[in-house]
Amino acid sequence: MHVFVTGASGWIGSATVDELLAAGHEVTGLARSEASAESLAAKGVAVLRGDLDDVDSLRRGAASADATIHLANKHDFANPKVSDLAEYNAVNAIGETLAGSGRRFLFAAGLMTRAQGRPATEDDPSPFPPGPEHPRGGSENLGLSFVERDVHAVSVRFAPTTHGVGDHGFIAAIATAALARGVSGYPGDGGNRWAAVHRSDAARLVRLALEQAPAGSRFHAVGEEGVTKREIAEAIGAVFDIPVVPVPEDRAVEHFGFIGRFFAMDMTATALRTREMLGWAPMGPGLVDDIVAGAYGTQIS
Numbered sequence: 512m513h514v515f516v517t518g519a520s521g522w523i524g525s526a527t528v529d530e531l532l533a534a535g536h537e538v539t540g541l542a543r544s545e546a547s548a549e550s551l552a553a554k555g556v557a558v559l560r561g562d563l564d565d566v567d568s569l570r571r572g573a574a575s576a577d578a579t580i581h582l583a584n585k586h587d588f589a590n591p592k593v594s595d596l597a598e599y600n601a602v603n604a605i606g607e608t609l610a611g612s613g614r615r616f617l618f619a620a621g622l623m624t625r626a627q628g629r630p631a632t633e634d635d636p637s638p639f640p641p642g643p644e645h646p647r648g649g650s651e652n653l654g655l656s657f658v659e660r661d662v663h664a665v666s667v668r669f670a671p672t673t674h675g676v677g678d679h680g681f682i683a684a685i686a687t688a689a690l691a692r693g694v695s696g697y698p699g700d701g702g703n704r705w706a707a708v709h710r711s712d713a714a715r716l717v718r719l720a721l722e723q724a725p726a727g728s729r730f731h732a733v734g735e736e737g738v739t740k741r742e743i744a745e746a747i748g749a750v751f752d753i754p755v756v757p758v759p760e761d762r763a764v765e766h767f768g769f770i771g772r773f774f775a776m777d778m779t780a781t782a783l784r785t786r787e788m789l790g791w792a793p794m795g796p797g798l799v800d801d802i803v804a805g806a807y808g809t810q811i812s
């Protein structure tokens with residue numbers, strides 16, 4: 512298949528591109544900078560220069576490929592509305608371009624919080640209607656709505672930590688806060704959990720979902736249902752040889768920075784349906800093993 516990938520230079524996207532190429536697919540990657548274009552070209556990926564703010568570039572990429580995987584995201588955590596609007600516009604533009612074509616459109620989503628009092632499942636719909644004013648622009652429901660217009664749309668919800676060596680995401684931010692403060696904190700009593708997945712497993716899941724998933728499916732890129740915040744803090748404390756301390760939940764943002772809001776949340780999920788439907792079995796190391804092995808740095812002294 513010829514696959515157009517947005518976010519092809521990103522954390523999950525670059526592993527996904529490697530996975531697609533290894534499986535024999537042809538890839539065109541969206542690149543917004545010369546540096547990203549060069550790194551993609553070095554892998555043998557065709558480059559489409561463009562930007563999330565230039566939805567015509569997204570339309571051109573989607574129109575020219577057999578399938579589209581949308582992983583780009585502005586991740587403007589200081590101004591989430593900027594990212595939400597861009598996500599809404601991108602999913603809308605790609606969906607409109609593919610309408611009536613029957614072509615595959617796989618896009619990234621996040622896990623639901625445990626508002627329902629149990630780990631989220633693939634059957635739990637996103638509570639957010641389409642609209643730039645909603646988290647992620649309500650893009651899961653927006654993207655899946657294109658199934659009615661003959662788009663083979665599929666959602667993959669990534670665990671809040673898609674971890675591994677080189678990760679610059681949430682766990683890296685928590686490790687950075689620990690180093691800056693000289694203590695490794697956990698919010699509240701440390702019992703809240705995050706689902707986790709290794710990047711290599713996430714990328715393989717994206718490829719399998721692209722190849723096999725029925726239209727309208729939702730998948731969970733979740734290798735571990737929930738790792739407690741205390742376990743995460745203890746692992747970071749061990750590698751940096753610093754004390755592990757509780758942080759009151761109402762001081763989480765002050766202590767951890769922007770990530771404090773998410774770190775205090777309980778976000779657990781199962782992937783039973785995903786495993787059954789795709790024959791996916793996570794193989795990468797767990798989150799604590801990755802941290803202890805030094806994926807986020809090692810002892811300072």
Ligand SMILES: NC(=O)c1ccc[n+]([C@@H]2O[C@H](COP(=O)([O-])OP(=O)(O)OC[C@H]3O[C@@H](n4cnc5c(N)ncnc54)[C@H](OP(=O)(O)O)[C@@H]3O)[C@@H](O)[C@H]2O)c1
Nearest residue numbers: 518520521522523547562563583584585619669671672673
């Ligand atoms: N990583 C996780 O743990 C996690 C968890 C839940 C959901 N997700 C979702 O999964 C998707 C992929 O995440 P990720 O961790 O791979 O993100 P990432 O490492 O931050 O990569 C983001 C990608 O988007 C591109 N991008 C950013 N702004 C852009 C713009 N204005 N125009 C065009 N491209 C732009 C980046 O290009 P450059 O390389 O040029 O900067 C990069 O390729 C995102 O939707 C994310 O929200 C990730």
